[in-house]
Amino acid sequence: MMNDLERSYRRLLIVLPPSYRDRMGDDIVATLLAGHQPHERRPRPREVLALIRTGLTMRLARGDDPSRYRAWRLAGAVSVALIVYSAVLVTGINLRGDWTSAVPLALVPMWGLLVLVSCAPLASHRARRLGPLLAPMWIIAFVVASRWLLAPRSLVVALALCSLIVLAARGASAWVTVVSCAIGALVGGLGANHVVERLDRVAIPRPRGVMYVGFVFEWPSGTFEYICITALVVILVLGFIRPSVALASSVCVVPVMLVVQISTDRYQLYDYDLSAGFGIAAAVAAFLVLGLAIAAIRDPSRIDSSADAT
Amino acid sequence: VNIDVLRLSILTVLADGKQHGYGLLRQIEELSGASVRPATGTLYRVLDLLERDGLIADDGGEVIDGRFRRYFALTSTGRDELAASVALLDEITAKAKTSLARRPSARPA
Numbered sequence: 450m451m452n453d454l455e456r457s458y459r460r461l462l463i464v465l466p467p468s469y470r471d472r473m474g475d476d477i478v479a480t481l482l483a484g485h486q487p488h489e490r491r492p493r494p495r496e497v498l499a500l501i502r503t504g505l506t507m508r509l510a511r512g513d514d515p516s517r518y519r520a521w522r523l524a525g526a527v528s529v530a531l532i533v534y535s536a537v538l539v540t541g542i543n544l545r546g547d548w549t550s551a552v553p554l555a556l557v558p559m560w561g562l563l564v565l566v567s568c569a570p571l572a573s574h575r576a577r578r579l580g581p582l583l584a585p586m587w588i589i590a591f592v593v594a595s596r597w598l599l600a601p602r603s604l605v606v607a608l609a610l611c612s613l614i615v616l617a618a619r620g621a622s623a624w625v626t627v628v629s630c631a632i633g634a635l636v637g638g639l640g641a642n643h644v645v646e647r648l649d650r651v652a653i654p655r656p657r658g659v660m661y662v663g664f665v666f667e668w669p670s671g672t673f674e675y676i677c678i679t680a681l682v683v684i685l686v687l688g689f690i691r692p693s694v695a696l697a698s699s700v701c702v703v704p705v706m707l708v709v710q711i712s713t714d715r716y717q718l719y720d721y722d723l724s725a726g727f728g729i730a731a732a733v734a735a736f737l738v739l740g741l742a743i744a745a746i747r748d749p750s751r752i753d754s755s756a757d758a759t
Numbered sequence: 760v761n762i763d764v765l766r767l768s769i770l771t772v773l774a775d776g777k778q779h780g781y782g783l784l785r786q787i788e789e790l791s792g793a794s795v796r797p798a799t800g801t802l803y804r805v806l807d808l809l810e811r812d813g814l815i816a817d818d819g820g821e822v823i824d825g826r827f828r829r830y831f832a833l834t835s836t837g838r839d840e841l842a843a844s845v846a847l848l849d850e851i852t853a854k855a856k857t858s859l860a861r862r863p864s865a866r867p868a
Contacts (some may be wrong), residue, residue: 473829475827476780476827477780477799477800478826479780479781479823479826479828480779480780480781480784480802480803480828481799482826483781483826484784484799496798496799496800498800499798499801500798500800501800502801502804503800503801503803503804507804507807
């Protein structure tokens with residue numbers, strides 16, 4: 450019968466890559482327990498630290514799989530691309546001294562993000578039945594619900610959440626690449642806007658509701674947005690650890706979020722609030738840390754191999 | 760040739776025959792006079808590296824005291840690696856002995 454000590458060690462095995470854990474987990478636990486005195490009830494700190502270090506090393510330093518962490522590298526690349534894009538855009542605005550012509554360009558990343566997230570179900574072979582249903586549904590919902598050309602910020606989060614439902618239900622595969630790419634776009638957009646805002650020397654006021662890279666202002670300064678982000682983060686993490694729980698929580702969260710969104714009629718544009726810059730910076734940092742944490746928790750070889758299989 | 764103490768100790772113990780994780784821990788400790796006492800996680804990390812380098816291999820397992828124990832065994836590549844490490848260590852040791860004999864006194868630390 451499993452005692453507390455064994456249970457603790459088995460719980461700790463989560464730090465190891467799943468493929469290695471499946472193969473060696475029982476043996477490692479047997480070795481750990483053999484080194485303990487019968488009266489010991491708690492894992493030794495030295496053993497705990499060594500296991501964590503081993504888990505991290507195995508996940509991060511094993512260089513046999515070139516596609517390892519592909520999804521998060523892609524997310525990083527999207528972020529960098531957006532930062533470069535916004536820098537070019539701001540330079541153009543500075544040179545021309547005119548915001549009007551820059552507005553459509555500023556919206557390109559936002560629309561790209563919407564298309565990417567909306568069409569994400571199509572990326573997974575196993576989710577093809579849902580893809581054709583989800584993508585048009587969200588695009589129509591977006592067009593109908595938003596009375597402006599600029600995308601409502603919470604809807605973007607809702608779209609990401611919706612995609613995550615399928616991600617959670619289906620495991621990983623191509624979804625990880627697509628969704629993490631979308632998160633990269635979100636992070637890159639917000640981060641780029643924050644950086645550019647600080648460096649901005651444009652004297653001409655921007656049109657109301659326009660950020661440099663096409664995101665609506667104040668995000669994520671409102672309570673509702675924080676709730677959305679929290680839900681997104683929780684579901685994303687759950688999706689990697691317990692897909693079934695993530696699916697259940699997604700099914701609960703998304704309708705509630707949409708009902709709140711529609712009932713409060715928040716599909717409007719907001720003036721920029723400088724204090725939101727700190728929130729944005731915090732969100733950027735949180736997303737980056739989250740991305741690394743997820744990459745460390747989840748066995749990347751499994752992500753990539755299943756992606757290749759689809 | 761990688762002369763890491765734990766790596767070399769594992770290869771040395773396995774040169775005597777296959778062994779499981781706990782057996783390796785005990786024998787490494789004995790071999791080094793208790794100066795090398797790896798944590799279990801550390802041992803398995805090095806075992807994983809050695810296995811991936813083809814120096815050791817999974818040699819099946821058996822149930823001991825109700826628990827499954829996996830055995831590790833030295834491969835021919837592992838044996839060659841151990842021999843090369845020992846040869847290099849011999850060279851270094853010989854050089855060290857010569858140097859020490861030539862200049863027995865040293866500056867105080």
